[in-house]
Amino acid sequence: AFWTVPYDGARIPTEGPLPDLALGANCQLFAYTLLAHFGRTLPRFRSSDLWTDTAHTALVTGPFEPLDLLLFNPTLDPWGAHVAVSLGGEQAIHLSKRVGLPAVWSLQRFASETDYRVLIGAKRVL
Numbered sequence: 001a002f003w004t005v006p007y008d009g010a011r012i013p014t015e016g017p018l019p020d021l022a023l024g025a026n027c028q029l030f031a032y033t034l035l036a037h038f039g040r041t042l043p044r045f046r047s048s049d050l051w052t053d054t055a056h057t058a059l060v061t062g063p064f065e066p067l068d069l070l071l072f073n074p075t076l077d078p079w080g081a082h083v084a085v086s087l088g089g090e091q092a093i094h095l096s097k098r099v100g101l102p103a104v105w106s107l108q109r110f111a112s113e114t115d116y117r118v119l120i121g122a123k124r125v126l
Contacts, residue, residue, distance in 0.1 A: 002037070004101065006025075008023070011025045012028065013026075013045070028046065030094070047071060047079065050078075051081070069125075070092050070121075071119070091104055
């Protein structure tokens with residue numbers, strides 16, 4: 001069911017039960033719901049709050065493991081960063097407005113895109 005989730009920038013993470021993704025999601029809501037499917041839950045942080053969190057997540061410097069959260073942006077600023085979920089190695093799944101549906105990209109592909117060229121870093125759910 002995750003492969004058919006449409007991008008909807010208005011569907012942002014909020015507290016409470018995870019919503020039905022069939023109605024769409026932004027990158028963060030998609031990532032948090034995917035993590036929850038595999039038993040990893042955390043508060044529905046916005047990107048900059050996720051980056052500064054130390055109670056529920058830990059900074060990962062690599063190698064990235066499956067289900068690590070990767071933050072991308074044009075700069076090192078975590079505010080408004082794009083969130084993807086590592087599949088391990090050099091691959092990540094994400095939901096973006098540009099593609100419209102979930103896609104698996106290599107880290108090299110993210111780096112080649114202006115909006116995602118900077119890998120700010122990774123966080124692992126504790």
